[in-house]
Amino acid sequence: MTICDHDNGALALNRQLCFALYAASRAMTRAYQPMLQDLGITYPQYLVLLVLWEWDQPGERDDTDFSVGALGGRLMLDSGTLTPLLKRMEQRGLVIRRRAARDERVTLVEITDAGRALKPRAQDWVTRQLDDSPVSPQEVEQLRGQLWTFLAKLGGGAPVSGSSVDD
Amino acid sequence: MTICDHDNGALALNRQLCFALYAASRAMTRAYQPMLQDLGITYPQYLVLLVLWEWDQPGERDDTDFSVGALGGRLMLDSGTLTPLLKRMEQRGLVIRRRAARDERVTLVEITDAGRALKPRAQDWVTRQLDDSPVSPQEVEQLRGQLWTFLAKLGGGAPVSGSSVDD
DNA sequence: AACAATTAGATTGTGTACAATTTAATTGCG
DNA sequence: CGCAATTAAATTGTACACAATCTAATTGTT
Numbered sequence: 001m002t003i004c005d006h007d008n009g010a011l012a013l014n015r016q017l018c019f020a021l022y023a024a025s026r027a028m029t030r031a032y033q034p035m036l037q038d039l040g041i042t043y044p045q046y047l048v049l050l051v052l053w054e055w056d057q058p059g060e061r062d063d064t065d066f067s068v069g070a071l072g073g074r075l076m077l078d079s080g081t082l083t084p085l086l087k088r089m090e091q092r093g094l095v096i097r098r099r100a101a102r103d104e105r106v107t108l109v110e111i112t113d114a115g116r117a118l119k120p121r122a123q124d125w126v127t128r129q130l131d132d133s134p135v136s137p138q139e140v141e142q143l144r145g146q147l148w149t150f151l152a153k154l155g156g157g158a159p160v161s162g163s164s165v166d167d
Numbered sequence: 168m169t170i171c172d173h174d175n176g177a178l179a180l181n182r183q184l185c186f187a188l189y190a191a192s193r194a195m196t197r198a199y200q201p202m203l204q205d206l207g208i209t210y211p212q213y214l215v216l217l218v219l220w221e222w223d224q225p226g227e228r229d230d231t232d233f234s235v236g237a238l239g240g241r242l243m244l245d246s247g248t249l250t251p252l253l254k255r256m257e258q259r260g261l262v263i264r265r266r267a268a269r270d271e272r273v274t275l276v277e278i279t280d281a282g283r284a285l286k287p288r289a290q291d292w293v294t295r296q297l298d299d300s301p302v303s304p305q306e307v308e309q310l311r312g313q314l315w316t317f318l319a320k321l322g323g324g325a326p327v328s329g330s331s332v333d334d
Numbered sequence: 335a336a337c338a339a340t341t342a343g344a345t346t347g348t349g350t351a352c353a354a355t356t357t358a359a360t361t362g363c364g
Numbered sequence: 365c366g367c368a369a370t371t372a373a374a375t376t377g378t379a380c381a382c383a384a385t386c387t388a389a390t391t392g393t394t
Contacts, residue, residue, distance in 0.1 A: 271372095
């Protein structure tokens with residue numbers, strides 16, 4: 001039983017980090033569904049809001065940097081994903097899209113009050129989850145750290161580049 | 168600088184385990200692209216093949232268990248995802264789909280020789296990657312373990328259920 | 335100024351994910 | 365047996381991902 005002569009070697013599914021990541025990522029998305037459904041948004045839209053909420057702090061940045069490109073850089077998503085996603089968010093009144101005056105190629109993304117209004121609700125939910133999570137804050141912290149270390153070595157792009165190394 | 172009065176608290180993007188998982192999973196898929204393109208398959212199709220290659224060992228299981236449902240259980244995917252994916256794999260000659268004789272509701276999935284032929288090529292690539300990876304085997308192992316621990320606590324389903332706890 | 339090269343998004347096409355519904359086969363029970 | 369519940373896939377509809385291509389605006393030369 002413990003002897004596995006059938007040589008799947010490096011290819012055993014359970015041995016694959018890639019599958020563990022894939023499964024864990026989808027399980028995480030699933031775990032967010034109750035909140036997302038309550039807020040009426042999808043998971044990637046929620047990630048967009050996380051960025052916009054950060055950008056919405058007074059005097060954080062030059063307004064001209066709130067572009068589709070900057071958003072994509074932060075989330076590592078390209079325009080093929082973000083453009084339709086942002087259009088849907090615009091239809092729901094969560095953001096406004098407009099061309100930059102100084103460079104008409106650039107589309108600026110601005111959060112609306114309706115978008116801001118979702119923040120405390122998300123915050124409450126996340127805080128509540130962290131409180132009665134079966135996973136300890138230390139475990140979460142360690143896993144998150146390892147994932148970013150791993151991502152950096154994959155050349156996938158750093159979690160943040162510069163200003164707000166806030167934790 | 169270390170004081171972040173703009174209270175994003177629990178919602179700072181970089182603090183989100185969910186985003187780390189999401190980004191890492193997509194980065195991993197990206198890392199597999201060269202091989203996948205070479206084999207002419209997609210990432211989820213590759214995961215299906217990993218399962219089929221495991222099932223393809225002599226005397227491993229009852230044939231009647233090589234169903235869409237069993238595949239979905241292993242990969243945590245439902246028929247809405249698997250059915251079209253398997254149809255595409257069938258068109259490329261990698262698998263055969265047929266109804267089970269004993270229960271016509273069940274669709275059995277069988278690997279073909281063309282599907283088997285991809286295994287050594289994948290194996291070579293994965294082995295090569297592990298060899299000159301910037302991430303040590305210990306790191307990979309630890310991360311993988313933590314992800315499964317985490318997944319189990321999320322209630323996402325165990326990596327394997329029963330027979331082949333082979334590593 | 336003129337024009338090739340670059341850049342930022344948008345578009346197109348393919349392939350997942352997954353909720354919700356539908357269809358067909360099987361099971362359980364009176 | 366007969367039929368309501370269950371079960372397994374398939375289907376439908378919405379929303380990502382991402383490669384490849386296209387379009388329009390800008391820049392860097394000469």
